[in-house]
């Protein structure tokens with residue numbers, strides 16, 4: 506299926522999201538219609554390349570990749586400005602110019618880094634995304650947020666730069682380790698919590714099908730998440746307000762990632778952050794106990810953590826919120842769940858309230 510995201514601007518822009526299985530074989534041909542004569546430089550996550558190169562060779566992609574393939578060792582610790590510089594230098598040596606375009610093939614780290622590079626290389630060239638993790642298919646490849654981390658905070662350097670098109674092929678998820686499928690499920694659960702109760706119920710009854718990587722189940726989940734994300738991004742591309750809902754669980758989540766020097770993975774951090782948000786909502790009487798229980802149960806079904814590691818104190822976590830991008834002056838916008846399928850932007854959270862919620866969820 507193809508979803509077209511309509512974005513404002515003069516002239517207005519679009520970003521196509523193409524979802525299915527078996528799209529890969531014909532990807533170069535599909536890309537051609539978007540390139541408008543540009544030369545594509547492919548930046549592949551090195552792990553993905555090693556797992557998929559034989560198949561790619563069989564599909565005769567050779568001509569497309571010759572002299573235009575760059576491998577990137579993707580990992581959260583490498584989501585740094587130094588990686589952007591290194592890739593930029595490789596592009597320059599390979600001869601990429603203003604008439605070039607980048608194609609990012611990999612997970613969220615590759616997508617964020619390559620998207621960022623595309624937005625600044627020779628002051629900006631187009632880019633396309635081919636997400637290969639569940640997390641990247643349901644979330645990071647859509648919406649145009651790009652960037653890298655700093656020791657002081659997550660994604661603190663970045664741009665908005667929309668990909669011209671995004672191809673999601675469920676085939677890629679065949680080689681994805683279980684650990685990474687789990688990480689993606691945290692963003693799936695987040696997306697269902699912010700806007701899709703039907704998806705939530707599906708997740709409650711189809712964990713096994715998703716774990717077995719049944720193609721129908723994967724495509725169903727990826728499509729539902731992309732529909733929600735596309736709607737939110739269309740209405741507030743640059744996060745002046747409404748888009749903040751996509752940050753459910755990320756306020757505390759990003760703080761934990763930063764405090765752990767990025768050893769805690771993004772999905773795990775978001776799961777803990779969502780439980781903290783739900784606990785705060787419960788204390789305020791916004792959500793019923795049953796919905797918090799359902800959130801914990803669904804996270805646990807995916808072995809996602811629902812308690813804060815004891816080595817991080819509530820005070821430290823609160824201190825780490827200083828660099829949250831949803832802070833405007835003294836106001837911190839904190840997304841709270843109201844019920845399964847609905848969240849609200851709370852701008853009057855008291856740090857004492859947060860400290861209590863963090864303390865009550867601190868693991869032993």
Ligand SMILES: NC(=O)c1ccc[n+]([C@@H]2O[C@H](COP(=O)([O-])OP(=O)(O)OC[C@H]3O[C@@H](n4cnc5c(N)ncnc54)[C@H](O)[C@@H]3O)[C@@H](O)[C@H]2O)c1
Nearest residue numbers: 552580612613614615637638640644645650677680681771
């Ligand atoms: N831009 C956004 O809107 C947005 C949204 C959500 C998350 N993110 C970012 O995404 C990042 C996390 O992304 P991620 O979880 O995809 O991590 P990742 O890109 O590091 O990929 C995880 C691991 O899976 C491997 N991998 C990728 N595809 C594979 C495949 N098909 N088969 C086997 N192995 C494969 C990678 O090599 C890596 O080791 C974080 O930095 C997060 O901040 C960005």
Ligand SMILES: O=C(O)C(=O)C[C@@H](O)[C@H](O)[C@H](O)COP(=O)(O)O
Nearest residue numbers: 644648650659660748751752755830
């Ligand atoms: O697309 C968005 O908007 C999101 O918030 C999606 C998040 O899942 C993602 O982790 C994003 O990178 C967080 O953005 P940030 O602006 O809080 O760094």
Ligand SMILES: [Zn+2]
Nearest residue numbers: 692755771775
């Ligand atoms: Zn996220």
